[in-house]
Amino acid sequence: MTVLCNQRRLETGTDMKLIGHRSSNRGGRRGAILAAGAVLAASALALTGCTPTSSGSSNNSSSDSGGDKTITVWHYFSDPNQVKVMTDYKDLFEKNNDGVTVENVYVPYDQLNSKLISAVGAKTGPDVVVFNGADASTLALGGALAPMDDQWNSFADKGQFPDSVVHKLDGKTYAVQGYVNLLGLWYNADILDEIGVTPPKTMDELNAALKKAVDAGHGGITLSGLPQSQGEWQAYPWLSSTGFSYDNPDAGKLEQAFDMIKSWTDSGALTRQAVTWDQTVPFQTFAAGDVAFAENGNWQIGTAKSTAKFNYGVVPLPVGSEGKVYLGGEGEGIGAFSKNPDLAWKYLEETYYSPEGQLIALNDVGSLPARTDAASDTSISSDPLLAAFATTIAENGASYPADAVPPASVADQQLAVGQVWSAVIGGQTAPADAATKLVTQLQPLLEKK
The missing domain is CATH 3.40.190.10 (Periplasmic binding protein-like II)
Structure with missing residues (x-):
């Protein structure tokens, strides 16, 4: 192709x-390929493993009591278009939540994990973590991520996400991917x-x-x-x-x-x-x-x-036929020592995990949505560049x-x-x-x- x-x-x-x-009558088929592709990509990403001893500090939440309404989001993006996703998410969340401030904090890729785990020792760190999805086990074992089973299990749109984009260790949910990259x-x-x-x-x-x-x-x-x-x-x-x-x-x-x-x-x-x-x-x-x-x-x-x-x-x-291409993308989770875990979850729910948020990532940088409803959006089926990636998902995609x-x-x-x-x-x-x-x-x- x-x-x-x-x-x-x-x-x-x-x-x-x-x-x-070629003629545009292939758009419907391409859309079906891409929608299926996002699911296929997601199905290759499950993690299993051991449980870290640290847990979330949900009792510290002040978002509903008139306290601090600032959340920090750590990420490693330096590409302008990926940074734009972070800015668009900030703007979206602040517009929909009066008085809330989102602080995006850039940490170089090769320093993010070590800084997160170092912060655990001081019982501090960000409210939201955006990280290499493959590092979910490393961060969870290091105590840097809070389990978010309560939030995820009560999420109304949970069924839109294949189980395998949900990163679990020892049965506990620590992160979910909003999109797939390859x-x-x-x-x-x-x-x-x-x-x-x-x-x-x-x-x-x-x-x-x-x-x-x-x-x-x-x-x-x-x-x-x-x-x-x-x-x-x-x-x-x-x-x-x-x-x-x-x-x-x-x-x-x-x-x-x-x-x-x-x-x-x-x-x-x-x-x-x-x-x-x-x-x-x-x-x-x-x-x-x-x-x-x-x-x-x-x-x-x-x-x-x-x-x-x-x-x-x-x-x-x-x-x-023997070659494999990783199906990756960023995982998103709540910091183990978040001061506002409830507000952090709301941020994730309204940005990375929402149809609108996933289409922002698609339109800004071309990331394939993890949600099945967003993956079938016409903005995907009409874009020929994404078809090659969908083909790879189906033919060479790997965990x-x-x-x-x-x-x-x-x-x-x-x-x-x-x-x-x-x-x-x-x-x-x-x-x-x-x-x-x-x-x-x-x-x-x-x-x-």
Whole structure:
């Protein structure tokens, strides 16, 4: 499936044109695919594990007694369009709740978990936490999230959410995802036309296209090589494309994947600077217009619309039948030591968990709603860019974190993979050595306790 942006939806004032679009009578089918896709994505996200000893401080709530009506929301968003979601939620909630103030607090991605867990020791922290959904077990085990079973079980719209977007540990609910995010292969259609290739459907086609792009003087692909969970998130599709799985880690299959990545950096298709890039910088680099491909997510649709001045599109990552793409997104929960847990829940109910709030995230950044009613909205069925992501959900979607990783090991597993991934991209570790080292590190982490 190949889709390209429509100039009418971009509103950039550039001379862009719709390429590859067919008759509009496919809209109903596409809407059905996307609605089903959101459910399929959600069904891959359940977490199980152990219960932290900390609990919510609901007795401290002052929101209904005329006390402090300020809530703090910690998040890690730096991309302008993702920040806009936070601002739009703030505006929505303050408009609907007189006298309430929402304070959005940015904490860098690689510092959020440690700051949250450090705050537990001082019995402080935010009212609302917006975090990498895969870290639900880490934060709950660290005592940073309050159980919210009472609120969730009494939520009138609970039935709109598949059970698997509800993050539970030892039977207690700690967070719910308002939307689903995943990776695709963005491409610069102008560069592909110049070098005479079509959007790749296989790894062989991708590798051939990268060579042609580099030979023509362009960058090949952008992605994140950070030595932490963002790196692991972006590494997994490529690692699994060769048959690697956390169920049975195989050093030989890992080496094949690392050999491919090394070939990209050796040829110049992938810059070694990627080891310093989070997921925002690679897409900004792609949107500048001189790179053929970007491994990045549906949340970049807003950035593409506002900044790209070339024809572009998205196809599923060409990772084959064995390749897997994580189905992720942010989890939202109540801080364990919130001063206003009731008001914090109301904020979540009226923003992340409401149809209006989920469509804000869709329209601002392209995140797929978790609610089944919001997922069937016509604004989704009419957007061709989202179809590639829906295809990936159905064909290559995988649990995030992987089911084979015990909840208590998630943080260490992501760090181990991210560090080795980064070392291969940076040229510090040879593929064979990297594969052996990583399997050795993973084996004790994957043992069921």
